[in-house]
Amino acid sequence: MTVAAGIGYALLALGPSLSLFVAVISQKPFLILTVLSSTLLWLMSLIVLAGVWRAFLPFKTTPSSSAWLPYSILILSSVVFQEGLRVLFWRIYKKLEDILDAFADRVSKPRLFLTDKMQIALAGGMGHGVAHAVFFCLSLLTPAFGPATFYVEKCSQMPFFLVSSMIALAFVTIHTFSMVIAFNGYAEGNRVDQLIVPVVHLVAGMLTLVNLASGGCIIGIPLLYCMALFTLLHCGKMVWKRLADSQNR
């Protein structure tokens, strides 16, 4: 589809991340480091998952109905693994936060503000999102720079690369803001927030199975964007409440 379309698809998936990077992350070097290490960590998690699941792929299923089951197990296991990793990520971050606060005390500088902590969470989430987009979308995008296009039979309304980019954009949004919600939940001990993140991740993952059905992408993608919007709004609400509370104290 030519270079123009290729760049378009890449921007569609990763453009908002790029904007976020330029507007927020690039102001503070520590955030840049956080994004990079987070991206690396989540990429490695995806690689480990893929390495383990390679042994079972491709699934030998002939009737399309039974394809749902093995794919559901795959998604379930991957989400569980990644959520477990998120808890680990939180623990590492907590230790880091303690180290930074102790250092700040030693040099008589102010400790981390609430907004700083949220920004670090945002950077961590962005790393997760970028890892997902690179792994699931950018790696497939090379043929899109050539002259030909590709339509999948079960989704003949949109080119394959467009579908891939849109799904990637939804997931980038979900992952970026989920991390803020999750860190906040762990910090405050808020069960609702702690549970909402894995549930949203799992539901979003399962929603992609809707695309296996013929014409499913017309339903699946809007639903996925609903999830992304929900995550965004919930995060906004939570941040606003937290900031308001901290000001009142």
Added chain:
Amino acid sequence: MDTRLLFLISCFIARLSFSLSASGELNSFESVPDLEKSMYTIVDGYPCVRLLNLSGEIGCSNPGHGKVAAPVVKFKNVNQLVEPSAILVSLDELDSLLARVSKDTNFASLVAGILVESGTPGGNNFKGFSPELKFPEAEFAPYQNKNFEWNPSGSGIMWKAYNFPVFLLSENSTLALLEAATKNEKSKKSYTSDVAEFGLVMQTTKSGTHDSESCLREETCLPLGGYSVWSALPPINTSTSQKSKPIILAVTSMDSASFFRDKSLGADSPISGLIALLAAVDALSHLNGLHLSKQLVFVVFTGEAWGFLGSRRFLLELDQHSDAVSGLDFTLIETVLEIGSVGKSFDQGVKKFFVHTTEAASISNQTLDALKRAQDSLKTENVKISVASKSNPGIPPSSLMMFLRKNPDSSGIVLEDFDTAFTNKFYHSHLDNLSNINASAIAAASSLVARSLYILASEKNEINDSVLTAISVNSSFIDELLGCLLDCEPGLSCDLVNQYISPSAACPSHYVGVIQGEPSSSPYPGYVGDVSRFLWNFLADKTSVPTENRSATCPKHCSGTGELCIRGETDGKGVCVISSTRYVPAYSTRLKFESDMWKLLPTNSSDIMGAADPVWTESNWDTITLRVYSVQHASYDRLILLLGISVTVAAYIAIVITRSVIRKALKRD
């Protein structure tokens, strides 16, 4: 690091099939290159390439340096073209399409390429297809009447120049392209169309050399040519000072031509004649130790379709008494018996042949008598010979024309299956294949030729009737040769050919090709075509006398006078024999290979034919490709880019606004 890389690769594989299935495609790709391959369908096509001569060019080429991609349209919709398109046409409409392109420049600008469907068109109107002229190679004829229509089906389309690519499709690809064209018709309003991408970039177009002289100088083309083969039965002993015997020359040619370079089978013209000659040689080789008072020499020329390259070069080498023709002398040639197309002589059980003779009266009658006697001895086989009509201006296009131009008193005949016009309706086209000829006709011609040669080579009183009737042609050998030379299965990997050479390709093609490297009488075998190598080995085997040292395997121990190493390519099982079989390079007499380049020589008064020679060369090229794939319209691509940019910008604006809102909220208190 290696394990990390392995995991990376395996993860791409795993995630790819996962995400692709998540988008609904259940035939799994294993990697991104697999995905890319499935987007492009490679189509089997036979191209028409660019050929050049001294005054210009013919054939087809991409107009510039790059590939050409255009949507596929059927010929019946050709009046509704709005943009340059690839036109899918069937063979019977090809002539009218090309004629329209030559006349109408507006229409020509809408033709980006032509795809010709495979198969013979049905319908009663399809009488024949011949892209050749109505009088092939008329400029070389030894008589004045250049308008005589030897080939009435000829349209002459292969001799014109086209500024766009033309491909002939195979059966499977025809179906694929019909589908693509139908899809384009149905989805006129949608954003995609199926295009055919032609990669037929010719180096002469890129470098702007549009005739033979300039392209040979710039080395962007190579001259047409190959290697002719001659063999003597029995082998000529050059060392003894015996008086040389008069020579009876049996001549045929091995090359054909076609609009599409790689589909030149030439079953009737001339391969039927070649097979007849080979079967005759096989039959005559069983005459062990017979004393013939005249020397039989068999010659198979190549390049005859492109200005009689083989025969002209042969005659020149005879004049120069060169290495390639040592043992032969033009003055010793008593008569020439040429076998033309003999595959279509079968008519209601009778095999009719026509004898086209030169004007030299007395000796030609001798040949005719020999043929008649041979015909009589073949009474049971229903063979009938007649002399060609007196209304013909002379002999049909054949190598004998060159002998006549050299010496108008030459005696010779051409044996053909037609009288006043070719019976071959597919002369020099890709449809001149196995279904166009009859094996029993070839067998009859072969028996006729074998017996006539025996009669001609013996003195009148020496002809032994029992020997004559014992000369019989092996029809299963002819069937085998037909399968080897005119079919892809088994093609050149058949047993008969594999005994002698290891061919480079199984599907035979009888296009003369270009001459590679320096032409010489003992060329590097890699530069000699498969058919020439097979003929050399076969003729050397059949006309040979075994050497004393039987156990010797060549190429070692085989360098005595007259000794040749045959079957040398077959895993060291070469056999050393005594035979007079040589290669003779076949290329234009106007060219000379000097210091690694081809140079055009000025016209020479001693070389009359050289003045008429167009000096054909073929352009070089990198690769020739033909692909079909779906393409989005440019507006859609730009829309996607715009979408990507706007999403990025919108996100940026939203983030900046949120950031300032939060800052204001924090500063408020």
